[in-house]
Amino acid sequence: MSATLESRAALWLLGLFSVAVYIFQFAPIAVVMLLSFNGSRSGAFPMEGLSLQWYEKLFANDSILQAFQTSIVLALGCSLVATAVGVMAAIALVRYQFKAKNGISTLISLPLLVPEVVLGVALLMFLKLMGVYRSFGMLLLGHTVLALPFVVLVVQARLVGLRQNFEEAALSLGANRLQTFREVTLPLISPAILGGFLFAVAISFDNITATLFWKKPGIETVPTKIFAMLRTSISPEINALGSVMIIVTILLPLIGGFVVRRFSRGR
Amino acid sequence: MHAVELSQVTKRFGHNILAVDNIDLTVPAGSFVTLLGPSGCGKTTTLRMVAGLESPSAGEIRIKGQRINDVPIHRRNLGIVFQNYALFPHKTIAANVGFGLKYRNVTADEISKRVARALDMVRLPGVEDRYPQQLSGGQQQRIALARALVIEPDVLLLDEPLSALDANLREEMRVEIKNIQRRIGIATVFVTHDQGEALAMSDHVVVMNKGKIEQVGAPREVYEHPHSAFVASFLGNANFITGQVRASADGHAQVGLGMHVLNATTNRRVQVGETVTVVVRAEKIDLLPAGQGGLPGTVADVDYLGALARYQIVLADGTKLLGLASLKDKPLTVGQTVELRIDPKHCRIL
Ligand SMILES: Nc1ncnc2c1ncn2[C@@H]1O[C@H](COP(=O)(O)OP(=O)(O)OP(=O)(O)O)[C@@H](O)[C@H]1O
Ligand SMILES: [Mg+2]
Numbered sequence: 001m002s003a004t005l006e007s008r009a010a011l012w013l014l015g016l017f018s019v020a021v022y023i024f025q026f027a028p029i030a031v032v033m034l035l036s037f038n039g040s041r042s043g044a045f046p047m048e049g050l051s052l053q054w055y056e057k058l059f060a061n062d063s064i065l066q067a068f069q070t071s072i073v074l075a076l077g078c079s080l081v082a083t084a085v086g087v088m089a090a091i092a093l094v095r096y097q098f099k100a101k102n103g104i105s106t107l108i109s110l111p112l113l114v115p116e117v118v119l120g121v122a123l124l125m126f127l128k129l130m131g132v133y134r135s136f137g138m139l140l141l142g143h144t145v146l147a148l149p150f151v152v153l154v155v156q157a158r159l160v161g162l163r164q165n166f167e168e169a170a171l172s173l174g175a176n177r178l179q180t181f182r183e184v185t186l187p188l189i190s191p192a193i194l195g196g197f198l199f200a201v202a203i204s205f206d207n208i209t210a211t212l213f214w215k216k217p218g219i220e221t222v223p224t225k226i227f228a229m230l231r232t233s234i235s236p237e238i239n240a241l242g243s244v245m246i247i248v249t250i251l252l253p254l255i256g257g258f259v260v261r262r263f264s265r266g267r
Numbered sequence: 268m269h270a271v272e273l274s275q276v277t278k279r280f281g282h283n284i285l286a287v288d289n290i291d292l293t294v295p296a297g298s299f300v301t302l303l304g305p306s307g308c309g310k311t312t313t314l315r316m317v318a319g320l321e322s323p324s325a326g327e328i329r330i331k332g333q334r335i336n337d338v339p340i341h342r343r344n345l346g347i348v349f350q351n352y353a354l355f356p357h358k359t360i361a362a363n364v365g366f367g368l369k370y371r372n373v374t375a376d377e378i379s380k381r382v383a384r385a386l387d388m389v390r391l392p393g394v395e396d397r398y399p400q401q402l403s404g405g406q407q408q409r410i411a412l413a414r415a416l417v418i419e420p421d422v423l424l425l426d427e428p429l430s431a432l433d434a435n436l437r438e439e440m441r442v443e444i445k446n447i448q449r450r451i452g453i454a455t456v457f458v459t460h461d462q463g464e465a466l467a468m469s470d471h472v473v474v475m476n477k478g479k480i481e482q483v484g485a486p487r488e489v490y491e492h493p494h495s496a497f498v499a500s501f502l503g504n505a506n507f508i509t510g511q512v513r514a515s516a517d518g519h520a521q522v523g524l525g526m527h528v529l530n531a532t533t534n535r536r537v538q539v540g541e542t543v544t545v546v547v548r549a550e551k552i553d554l555l556p557a558g559q560g561g562l563p564g565t566v567a568d569v570d571y572l573g574a575l576a577r578y579q580i581v582l583a584d585g586t587k588l589l590g591l592a593s594l595k596d597k598p599l600t601v602g603q604t605v606e607l608r609i610d611p612k613h614c615r616i617l
Contacts, residue, residue, distance in 0.1 A: 172319075
């Protein structure tokens with residue numbers, strides 16, 4: 001118990017530094033959310049009372065509602081595809097032995113490593129070469145590629161943790177591969193599948209960089225809509241829209257993580 | 268017709284791992300066969316090949332005379348009990364036990380009847396609606412046994428089913444499994460590295476080492492007449508004594524140990540002057556007070572085991588031997604001089 005003065009000072013500094021990092025990270029988010037309830041006409045401090053006027057405006061704005069609709073359809077669509085493909089990929093990678101295994105595994109997680117700008121340009125150029133032009137379909141495809149690694153990683157982790165014996169027992173009792181999957185594997189990995197799906201939704205909903213490359217002019221998702229609005233003016237409406245974004249993109253992965261941990265049985 | 272036959276079965280993993288090396292094995296109908304051996308000797312791999320969970324690299328596996336190398340596992344009709352039970356955690360006990368019947372065209376009514384009967388058999392009636400996590404380890408193992416047997420499999424396969432249980436429960440389950448097996452007369456392959464389990468439960472013990480079968484026989488046979496030093500040392504406490512043959516005649520030989528001789532039996536021809544190894548089980552050595560004309564030695568160490576004591580004895584020429592003696596009398600003490608007498612029929616030249 002004989003901490004020297006210096007080491008105590010060092011601890012203090014470290015603590016201070018850590019707190020500062022968190023403040024710099026989260027203060028802007030807090031400010032945005034706080035200002036979204038601002039009662040004044042301007043979107044800045046000082047605040048003049050609380051009001052929901054910016055949220056009301058938000059939901060009266062057709063182009064914003066349109067952006068929400070696009071974002072939701074896009075997020076759900078790409079997450080469904082990414083989940084279906086991702087679950088199959090994860091099962092193949094964990095339960096089967098084949099030659100290209102490492103290559104495919106790397107390929108799937110590549111979107112996590114490659115900068116989005118590069119990915120955005122690459123897909124754009126590739127599809128142009130193939131004679132496909134910017135469209136909602138292209139956006140859907142792009143988002144699926146971005147979301148896929150998250151689904152695969154979550155489901156893969158669960159499958160590795162799941163004893164293979166469960167499946168072997170089902171097979172030995174007379175269930176064929178499909179029946180075994182439906183009766184044993186699927187129920188046991190379903191929390192991970194749901195978790196992966198929620199991650200995928202959050203990834204898609206939140207994406208802007210790649211989306212800017214892929215979207216057809218005129219189509220806006222919520223993030224690109226915010227971006228477009230910022231270019232013309234800093235309206236306090238943006239604070240409200242930003243807050244909604246923050247809630248969705250923070251809450252979904254949190255729920256996803258909770259589901260995976262809480263409902264995973266039979267480790 | 269035998270329940271299971273393996274002929275010249277080999278299993279390789281990749282290029283370098285030879286897990287099972289050209290083995291021949293028969294499991295007669297209704298018999299209890301144990302695969303016994305140290306860790307990594309290929310017991311589980313052998314069992315998994317019979318189960319259809321691994322495919323042999325070479326050789327043929329037959330069940331009831333039918334070659335099943337290419338029959339997928341779900342059509343083999345085998346009951347498997349895993350070390351970690353592998354009960355489906357998301358299904359009730361009734362659904363677990365009845366699982367295999369669903370795929371055998373059995374009506375729901377009949378399933379619940381048979382499940383109840385199977386639970387009776389493992390002495391756990393009335394747990395149908397519980398989940399596996401709500402049962403103790405021993406109970407889960409009984410359920411796993413019921414689930415494997417309710418489908419009336421051709422062969423029952425068990426991979427170290429007792430090793431996750433504590434010592435008392437293990438004894439109890441050992442008896443239980445054996446009783447059930449005998450009652451329904453199902454051919455059983457049991458994998459263990461516990462010699463006690465193997466000797467107590469089996470009709471035939473198959474001792475494996477490094478992917479090969481060292482010896483097959485009834486428990487007493489492999490214990491008392493080990494064919495190799497490996498089998499002798501793996502089962503029980505064996506002593507290996509090296510010495511030179513001084514005389515030999517029809518199955519008997521005198522092996523010199525310094526100034527003394529050991530009378531031994533042999534089932535091969537040995538030459539006078541040849542250096543041989545004699546196997547003697549620790550419990551076959553009688554430890555007597557000095558002055559009776561046996562091999563003289565000194566007690567170097569005593570392990571008190573409760574009903575028995577294990578002694579380390581050093582002979583005059585420095586040979587160290589293990590002796591096991593019941594503790595009807597006071598245990599010997601370290602430093603005490605004793606004389607060893609060993610019946611020649613228990614001294615076997617390898
Ligand atoms: N799937 C596998 N891939 C590669 N090698 C394997 C595989 N399964 C087993 N082996 C190897 O084969 C050998 C035999 O393994 P096996 O599991 O049959 O041993 P065991 O006798 O059951 O041992 P234990 O008592 O430890 O369970 C070991 O060297 C093991 O490392
Ligand atoms: Mg094993």
